[in-house]
Amino acid sequence: MNFSALHQQVKQQTDASLLTLIDELPDYAPRLKDAMRHALLAGGKRMRPLLVQVVGNTLDVPKKDQMAISMAIECVHAYSLVHDDLPAMDDDDLRRGMPTCHIAFDEATAILAGDALQALAFTVLADAPLSTYAESKRGQLLSILAKSAGYAGMCGGQAIDLASTGKTISLEELKQLHRLKTGALLKACVEMVAIVSEGLLPQTKIDLMAYAADIGLAFQVQDDILDVEGSSEKLGKPAGSDEALGKNTFPAKLGITGAKQELEMLHDNALQALARLPYNTDSLIAFSELLVKRDH
Amino acid sequence: MNFSALHQQVKQQTDASLLTLIDELPDYAPRLKDAMRHALLAGGKRMRPLLVQVVGNTLDVPKKDQMAISMAIECVHAYSLVHDDLPAMDDDDLRRGMPTCHIAFDEATAILAGDALQALAFTVLADAPLSTYAESKRGQLLSILAKSAGYAGMCGGQAIDLASTGKTISLEELKQLHRLKTGALLKACVEMVAIVSEGLLPQTKIDLMAYAADIGLAFQVQDDILDVEGSSEKLGKPAGSDEALGKNTFPAKLGITGAKQELEMLHDNALQALARLPYNTDSLIAFSELLVKRDH
Known part of the structure; x- marks a missing residue:
């Protein structure tokens, strides 16, 4: 299967599994259930489940373990977008061309x-059927997910983002912000798959985590570049919103040429980390190219 | 130790442990860290940790297991209050006589x-040192916590509350709302302690859960009564706010006398469940009396 077909398959599987997850909830709070469905299913690119599957297939991790990790990560990712879009946060009306959750429903x-x-992310990961080996790591999986979602990860990064909006921060501070805000969850995808891979060499885990860190940051640099150069139509949201909001971005810090050089450097580092792995890394290479060359 | 002294001790231990938990977080997002500390430490009554300790002592559950459960539950409880107080939700400026989190800081x-x-609740429960027996139940503990916090528990109850505000609902619907909104987390306290109690008889767990369900609902009935009859000074927030908000309450449904009868009935049921237990239940009786006789 080529990489694009794999991505399509992951999208379909993820959408179907998330839909089932929501449909299985009891019906007593229908508006909340609809809002959760809207948030989970509004056309996500499913980059994180794709990453989980690519790493999981490379390390020969059972499909059901991959699926549990993917579902949990997508629940965290979806929740973070809903809250980031709120009027008190980024105040976005559109996401992926659809009304954001508080527009389609209401703020509360x-x-x-x-x-x-x-x-729900934690319910999924605590309850999902896992292979015997992954079952012995369930507590660790939950710990990684919680840490990457909380103060030491995504929430901390979002707080630094809020605190630094409209102020000048250093390049290193900007990187730290995104290592937490976007990078922590992407790293968690790779780390969770790595710890349920029986007999994985410690060095392989280190190299995979380095790859995840580099592509996580590259993902954000490309996001910032697209906000400057991309089309609102393809992005499904207004381009140029970062500048309007006074956000610190890589193009603002380095110029658009400098940001592209940074992206190239991060991409190269990621590929170097892959070159150290004792596996066929074609799909991992393809994943990193998808991230840095995407137009939305 | 008498019950009041035990409660004081639980308060002090809980406050100290939560403070340590926050202080140990890295410093890169100081405003977020301060807001989390404010939310966790603004004078809570620590009823849930007290319940955990009372049940835990009755069932001879190791202190470290009790502590892990208490910390996690208090993090969930504190987060729920912060979000409930937001302008888009109940729009409360005061909680326990202190400015609410979005007043002391800002909405974002x-x-x-x-x-x-x-x-953080899930980090605590995933990472805390546990006894060997409780360690074997860690996945289940996390599952119970997640379920009680989410759609099938607290969030679901809050959604029903939002949907029914300003509308007439039946007494059964009102009870269902509170079984989820307040009751689920209180039941989770008892269930988590019960599953880490080695060799617990299934019937004992059933009786303890019945006790938890009854006192959980009684807690809410007394809350509603206090909102009608209590003093704003003791409550640390304006009395009468339920009526102003068009909330469905037990006094609105049953009259103040009917609400008090309901409270008495729930209390009696709770005591009957305790009478079936093969333990000294003095402290469990004292806990239920504390809930139904409190004036704030």
């Missing part, structure tokens, strides 16, 4: 939907 | 602090 329901999706 | 920080506290 969006706050609650985010909260319930975070809890 | 309060949303993030709640999010990070929910993640």
Whole structure:
């Protein structure tokens, strides 16, 4: 299967599994359930499940372990987007061309939907059937997910983002912000798959984590570049919103040429980390190219 | 130790442990860290840790297991209060006589602090040192916590509350709302302690869960009665706010006398469940009396 077909398959599987997850919830709070469904299913690119599957296939991790990790990560990712879009945060009306959760529903329901999706992430990971080996690592999986979602990860990064909006921060501070805000969850995808891979060499885990860190940051640099150069139509949201919001970005810091050089450097580092791995890394290479060459 | 002294001790231990938990977080997002500390430490009554300790002592559950459960539950409880108080939700400026999180900080920080506290709850429960027996139940503990916090528990109850505000609902619907909104987390306290109690008889767990369900609902009935009859000074927030908000309450449904009868009935049921237990239940009786006789 070529990489693009694999991505399509992951999208379809993820969408179907997330839909089932929501449909299985009891019906007593229908508006909340609809808002959670809206948040989970509004056309995500499913980059994180794709990463989980690519790493998981490379390391020969059973499909059901991959699926549990993917579902949990997507719940966290979806909740974070709902809360980031709120009026008190980035105040976005559109996401992937669709009304954001608080626009499609209301602010209170969006706050609650985010909260319930975070809890659902942990329910999924605590309850999902796992292989025997992964079962012995369930506590660790939950620990990695919680840490990457919380203060020491995504929430901390978002707080630094809020605190630094409209202020000048150094390049190193900007990188630290995104290592936490976007990078932590991408690294968690790779780390969770790595720890359920029986007999994995410690050095392989280190190299995979380095790859994840580099592509995580590259992902954000490309996001910033697209906000300057991309089309609102393809992005499904207004381009140029970073500058309007006074956000610190890589193009603002380095110029658009400098940002592209940074992206290239991060991409090269990621490929170097892959070159150290004792596996066929074609799909991992393809994944990193998808991230840095995407137009939305 | 008498019950009041035990409660004081639990308060002090809980406050100290939560303070340590926050202080140990890295410093890169100081405003978020301060907001999390504010939310966790603003004078809570620590009823849930007290319940954990009372049940835990009755069932001879090791202190470190009790502590892990208590910390996690308090993080969830604190996050829920921060989000409930937001302008889009109940729009409360005061809680326990202190400015609420979004007043003391700002709305974005309060949303993030709640999010990070929910993640912290799972970090605590995933990482805390546990006894050997409890360690074998860690996945189940995390599952119970996640379920009680999410759609099938607290978030679901809050959504029903939002949906029914300003509308007439039946007494059964009102009870269902509170079984989820307040009751689920209180039941989770008891269930988590019960599953780490080695060799516990299934019937004992059933009786303890019945006790938890009854006192959970009684807790809410008394809350509603206090909102009608209590003093704003003792409550640390304006009395009468339920009526102003068009909330469905037990006094609105049953009259104040009917609400008090309901409270008495729930209390009696709780005591009957205790009478079936093969333990000295003095402290469990004292706990239920504390709930139904409190004036704030």
